Amino acid sequence: MPRSALLPALFVLCCIAAPAGAQFGEEPLAKDPLATSKGLPKKFAKLASVEFVVEPAKAKRGETVTARLKVTLKEGGGGYTYPFFPADTKQLGKNDLAAPLPVGDLVFIGTVADPPNPDTKQRDDAPSGVMDQIYKHLAVWEFKAVVSPNAKAGKSTVSLGKYTRLQVCDATNCYPARGDELPAATFEVLDGESDKIKPADLEEARKILNLPPPKPSAPDRGSVGALPPAPSGSANKAEVRKSAKPLDQYTDELRVIATNVLPPEEGSDFGGIKQTGLWAFIATAALWGLISLVTPCVFPMIPITVSIFLKQAHGSFGERLKLAGVYCLTIISVLGLSAFALLKFMAWLSAHPVTNVLLATLFLVLALSLFGMYELTLPNALQKRLQAKQSKGGVIGTVFGALAFTVISFTCVAPFLGGFAGISAGNEGSGSLIAVPTAKEIAGGLAFATAFAAPFFVLALVPGLMKALPKSGGWLDSVKAVMGFLELAAALKFLRTAELRVFPTTQYFTYDLVLGAWVAISAACGLYLLNVFRLPHDEEKPNIGVPRLLFALLFLGLALYLTPALFKGHDGKNQRPAGVVYAWVEAFLLPDPEEWPTDLNVAIEASKKSGKPVFVDFTGKTCTNCRYNEREVFSRPEFHSLFDQFELVQLYTDEVPSKAYATDPGHSARIEEADVNGRFLTAVFKDNTLPTYAVMITQPDGKVKVFKYPEGKINHPDQFATFLKDSLEKAKK
Template identity: 30%
Template sequence: MKSISALVVWLLLPLATFAQLHKDPTAWSASLAKQPAKVGDVVTVQIQASISGDWHIYSNDLNPDIGPLPTTFKFKPSDGLQRMGDPVPVGVEEAYEEVWKSKIRQFSGKALFLQKVKVLKPNAVFEGTVEYMACSSKDGTCLPPAEAEFSVAITTAGSEAAKPPVVADASTPKATSAVTEGAAQPGATTIPPADTVASAPAGQTIDSTVARAVSAPVQTLNETATEADGSLWGFIVAAFLSGLVALLTPCVFPIIPATVSFFTNQQGGQWKALLYGVFIVAIYVLIGTVVSRFNGPAFANFVSTHWLPNVLFFATFFIFGLSFLGLFEIVLPNALINKADAQSEKGGIAGIFFMAFTLVLVSFSCTGPIVGSLLVASAGGEIIKPIIGMAAFSSAFAIPFTLFAAFPHWLKSLPKSGGWLNSVKVVLGFLEIALALKFLSVADQVYHWNLLDREVFLSLWIVIFALIGFYFLGKIRLPHDSETKVVSVPRLLMAIATFAFVVYMVPGLWGAPLKALSGYLPPETSQDFSLHNSTASTEIIENPLGEQPKYADLFHFPRGLQGFFDYNQAMAYAKKVNKPVFIDFTGWGCVNCREMEARVWSDPAVMSRLQKDFVMLALYVDDKTELPEADWYTSVYDGKVKKSIGAQNADLQITKYNANAQPHYCIVGSDGKLLVAPKNYDRSVENFVTFLDTGKGKFIP
């Protein structure tokens, strides 16, 4: 089942751009109640955590058999100190949690643990790590177990405070934390958040702002951006409508009459049909649950940008397209079909379940792309949203089977299966071949193969859709088609629409922007020849190092805009010219990125501001260009070595700006700090202009 759900989420990930991260809501610190101490004294170290919002962590004396991870401590051995017993939790709350079916001991708002320590030598340092799990009381979301370090210098009378060691080793991070800067208690060392720390590549100096704790205003901005990212109800409605669309696919529509007839001819057919629909919903929800539990940002990045899944998708869609055109027929193995039939014919609840499961599998080739778009939310580690989305989709998908069983006379209003359905299948075959090119294009752009530049891609689409137009007119007959003696009015209208679309695409061969297709075509910068006159100035930005922007041979801004593709280089230039930086976290396979560039950036009001008021910085998060080994570093977010341009850019976006969505626009000062709340996909030119003006207004020269 896991492999099936993983394949589902693969199908449209290259077309999706939105995912969210949960920030660690805890901030850990350690302090000594009384300083200085004397050798031989027993002192009390206070280990505490500030817990934000509706989150809580579990006490260290919680029974581990209940389910959640208790807070655990590991202390670094020291010959200058001796621990006296284990940490004692103070202010523990007891509550019953339905998910664990038990009473639990937890902390919310603030956690405090007291550890008694005997001082054996002067100026010793008490240090260790704490492992904990944070869960939300609002929606039940639990973050993966995280680890933070703490240390406190224990000074003795008549001596200066010993400097505490560095509390975070950037090469071996365990978790991200959202920590607010502030004055620590005397003798305390506040743990810097991992989401603002990055380890420096060999021989390089890391940007100091990346290693600083997040300030309170920035944290608020990130939270505001998260809240504004979208409506859950809007997502539910979209998922439901997607389920209705899926019913009209040739893999599903012909099954409706046969399935409903089966139930209406049985005793108790109505309740069995209802149970059949419930099982359909349950199977899809199970897929959403599995995906939400087992997949994360790294998985999403792999399937959406790596050449292997994209080439595999290209081959799969291309083969399905040829099959729909009539070259051959793809069928399940007879043994599998017979086994499924045998299980469904047993009757009872088990038989109904296997009928529902068979429907899900058989319809997968048509519903997979739709389902995949609904599962994208799971890429950011969300739990509730993908489950709700799958429930809404499958509810719409299952409704007809229940309603037609309850009102069988409605079946008479359905169109009869026949030649029209084969025509739908043929058109779908052409469309699947066209869609297959999109997957190949993603791999081509990410790995710079230069196989499908914009004009080549457009040429293929023009031919494919022209063939669809001729097919509607009956000028093309494929193996399973009957002769079209008379062109019906609906076919004529569809032919007109198709040829109009072809005519719309033709100017794109000479550089027309084609805004309606901007998200699906390769970027305009890949076009070899263009008659399109950009409204942007082509003046080259002066580089503070006296050289062209780094990676300018790989990346280009659209419409003549000039800028940088390396974070440190852009920040250095911004400091020199005293301008804010506009950061565009983008990707080769990002549909909405291309659409924003074509529909929003192209507006004169936006173009003039981007050109004059900001230093432009584009960071491609999916580029696979491998960097020299000297530039590799280990991420504090996931502990993995980042070797490519895209991996380092993606890691920067996650660790510094707490997001992994594309497009993701940030306006920052030359120190890298956010000036306003970041912005994601929004086709409103007015909103984008306001975003730019607000960011510029917040910048202090």
């Protein structure tokens, strides 16, 4: 692609490249927001019946059982099914078995064999005599499994998981069914010690669960090989690692909890804390729009554009007013739509790995352009066409002039627009009707664009004010270079976010690497402002002014301030420079989250036994405000003692970290569980803000009282402490 075509392509990418849905969706909730598809597809059920059983139906922890999948083809239906592992590897028709199978209260071990004595059929599109293996009447598969050492006593269910595929066929078509659409097997976990344990089978199951060797002492709570406790630095000593549950079972558990939640109590303002209002949001958007004006792509164009208005108006105030109005309304429409799109989808954009890579590429391209490596311009053909339209003057020419200016200026405006959208995505939201996201985002987008366009209108009406504007010059080149450094830093952050969503742990864009790069970028920016080196577009200018010197010292000081965080302390963790600046840098670069339990149903059951209320932290792997609260608020000694009085649980709504499980169930399974958590958050609190903090208190009748803290980012730690104390008092009543 020629360089002249880069800018419109990047403009379209940043403004409109977003999926159809947000992270949890803004559409009205279905009657059952946690509903999932269940049951065999109708055409499948016409040809075959399926049974999945566990034998024996009752077993103790650590015992070996057999799970049988029985597919019976109905007489007269002409149906058949395939093996999972046909003898001929070239056979295309076969069933697919997920490997490894889901780990829940049953841990599948060993290998699976197809039933003996299969039938055969002529292979489609193959020479005569080339046969496929099939089953026309009955097929039974046996799976060897061990009852998990961490299984809780009581009824349990197990499925083959959604990534298993079973199909039945007739003479014309094949009809597939996922493992989670097949009947689930039910069995009962018995409490107590067992004398039927097969050591070799149990050892294999323990390896799958990544459990440590059993200790000679009595295991915790009667389980075989209890999971390791939470680290000593966490708020309590609860178990934090779990075995993955089948998705339908996990969904059913949260559905039951959501059904029992009582409406939130009225009048609980917890010290009168209120979230950021609509007007404050609009004012912030307008401020970012005004800041965007003082950029090298925009500022020089202000007097030039106003001069064109004055020339075309021929001294007529009315004509000048009309042209300025049309020009500004065009900018507001185009830029406002871009701002609205970013605000609308920023929560999704900030988490999706593909979009983060695209945004990192965009910011890298823009940074290199601002450094002077190349010039981003409109394609020649489009540029000539716009100039021809603009030269005609009048309303049409003014509209095309505004369109050209908006696209050209986007190189400098994009970082500020993206920065505002990113910050607003992390701000606390509200469940009230005034904070309907669409209305708020429209208002924010229009405020940003209106503030950006306003000076053109004002100066067209009062041309004398242009004399008060500072003259364009070398200082704008410095602004351009500084923006390039900032965009380069942003690109690294986007790449780290993308890797966090793709891999369980980062390997390339680690926290230390990106922080080190930020230190280097800050130091390089400071040295540039001191004229230690120059860039291609800079003029030779040996002397620097006082403002430039102060900014140079600011960037160099920031580099020195952040440097200690690159080194480890005696505890093996990064040192943490004091102050709010490092707190924000650390949170923005998304350090590893604290480890808390991640199963709400387990926390509620523990609450019934201990009498403690449940503190729920709705969080995300890529949530900046979540990391800020964890590092700056939750780490304070006074909150350690408060959290000790709660059953703690974290519910991730973008992706559950792999370290939350004893054995990683896979990327897709972790995202699906997080999606259920997100739908639970929306169903119970009519909100999808991250972070959201709530306390749940289970009543004797099984109903659950909920109290939601009104802030996302905790700006008032003392009021948050009051919220926790008040919740403890309510739990005692």
